[in-house]
Amino acid sequence: xxxxxxxxxxxxxxxxxxxxxxxxxxxxxxxxxxxxxxxxxxxxxxxxxxxxxxxxxxxxxxxxxxxxxxxxxxxxxxxxxxxxxxxxxxxxxxxxxxxxxxxxxx
Amino acid sequence: xxxxxxxxxxxxxxxxxxxxxxxxxxxxxxxxxxxxxxxxxxxxxxxxxxxxxxxxxxxxxxxxxxxxxxxxxxxxxxxxxxxxxxxxxxxxxxxxxxxxxxxxxx
DNA sequence: TCCCTACTCCTAGTCATACGAGGTATCAAC
DNA sequence: GTTGATACCTCGTATGACTAGGAGTAGGGA
Numbered sequence: 725x726x727x728x729x730x731x732x733x734x735x736x737x738x739x740x741x742x743x744x745x746x747x748x749x750x751x752x753x754x755x756x757x758x759x760x761x762x763x764x765x766x767x768x769x770x771x772x773x774x775x776x777x778x779x780x781x782x783x784x785x786x787x788x789x790x791x792x793x794x795x796x797x798x799x800x801x802x803x804x805x806x807x808x809x810x811x812x813x814x815x816x817x818x819x820x821x822x823x824x825x826x827x828x829x830x
Numbered sequence: 831x832x833x834x835x836x837x838x839x840x841x842x843x844x845x846x847x848x849x850x851x852x853x854x855x856x857x858x859x860x861x862x863x864x865x866x867x868x869x870x871x872x873x874x875x876x877x878x879x880x881x882x883x884x885x886x887x888x889x890x891x892x893x894x895x896x897x898x899x900x901x902x903x904x905x906x907x908x909x910x911x912x913x914x915x916x917x918x919x920x921x922x923x924x925x926x927x928x929x930x931x932x933x934x935x936x
Numbered sequence: 937t938c939c940c941t942a943c944t945c946c947t948a949g950t951c952a953t954a955c956g957a958g959g960t961a962t963c964a965a966c
Numbered sequence: 967g968t969t970g971a972t973a974c975c976t977c978g979t980a981t982g983a984c985t986a987g988g989a990g991t992a993g994g995g996a
Contacts, residue, residue, distance in 0.1 A: 728838030728952065729925055731982060737932055750944055759935040760928035769984050772946065777982085793991055794944060813933065819835055820926055822866035826843055827919065829865040834981065837954060856973050875955050878975065883953085899962055900973055943991075950985075959975075966969080 725763070734774050735783075736812040737764065739801065742784060743809050748796035749775055775799060783808045831869070840880050841889075842918040843870065845907065848890060849915050854902035855881055881905060889914045 741747065741755050753771050756764045775797075778784040783805035789796045801809065847858050847865075859877050862870045881903075884890040889911035895902045907915065 725925065726838050726921065727983070728954095729921070729983095731837035731953090732832050732834030733929065734983075737929065740933055748944080750942095756932060759932045761931065763924055763928035764932065767984060768945080769947085769986080770982090773982080773984095776946095792943090795991085796944065815831065815835070816929065816933075818869055819831065820929075822869035823839065823843065823922065823926075825867065826862060826865045826870065827846055827922075833954070835954095837952085837982090840954075854973075873955060874974080875957075875976085876953090880954080882975095898972090901961085902973065937996100939994100939996080941992100941994085943993105944989100946989075947987085948985105949987105951983095952981105954979105954981090956977105956979085958977085961974085962972075964969100964971085966967100 730764075730770075733816065734766075734770070735778060736809070736816055738774055738778060739783065739805060739809040739812060742799050743801050743806070746798050746800040748789070748798045750796070752799070778805070836870075836876075839922065840872075840876070841884060842915070842922055844880055844884060845889065845911055845915040845918060848905050849907050849912070852904050852906040854895070854904045856902070858905070884911070 737756060738752065741752050741759075744755075747755065749771055752775075753766050753768075756766060775784065775786075779786055779799070781804075782802055784799045785802050786797050786799045789798045843862060844858060847853065847861050850861075853861065855877055858881075859872050859874075862872060881890065881892075885892055885905070887910075888908055890905045891908050892903045892905045895904045
């Protein structure tokens with residue numbers, strides 16, 4: 725996939741995954757890869773800064789957890805995050821439809 | 831629309847519009863706005879640099895035209911542009927489907 | 937014992953590119 | 967003579983995905 729393809733759509737994906745249930749970073753990445761049939765395989769340098777950004781925007785909240793000696797940061801949606809997810813879904817819908825229309829029409 | 835939404839997908843749209851018939855910049859923008867029901871309304875600071883970029887990558891070719899005293903630069907697809915368009919269509923398809931899968935699955 | 941794989945997190949710097957703001961010029965219509 | 971549509975351009979900025987590095991835990995195989 726091209727370098728810029730994901731830009732502007734990553735937040736939607738992360739919010740959607742976390743919206744389906746609290747999860748830690750590594751787990752989010754695997755859920756995403758799985759749900760997309762391997763197409764969406766995020767490098768860590770993409771994943772973690774994005775999660776931090778969403779937390780600093782108050783769309784996600786996090787807490788540390790330790791399982792089997794390993795530390796994890798578990799993320800969950802805030803109420804604002806839920807709203808943002810709904811908005812982003814709508815935006816994606818209209819964008820995707822606009823692109824499809826162009827591809828069909830022209 | 832968010833500032834970054836279009837990133838990585840603009841080339842596809844421009845190639846698709848020109849692929850349907852040679853056109854000059856202003857006309858491309860209007861075809862795009864029309865075909866997308868107004869969703870895709872490119873500012874000129876987006877449109878023209880993108881067209882120049884595509885030409886410098888040899889995906890578009892251009893020639894000057896004068897109609898009613900006004901100069902226009904008319905763009906057409908090169909053979910490489912046709913190939914790129916086909917590739918970009920496929921990429922869009924798999925990306926869009928991956929996103930939809932994530933939104934549906936999770 | 938050592939190593940490799942899987943797990944789990946982090947950050948500094950780079951690069952590509954959409955966009956805002958500003959500029960130029962023609963023509964028709966009011 | 968001013969406005970609005972047509973038609974093009976470029977410079978600078980901001981954003982954000984990614985590369986490349988680093989850190990540590992745990993388990994299994996050689």
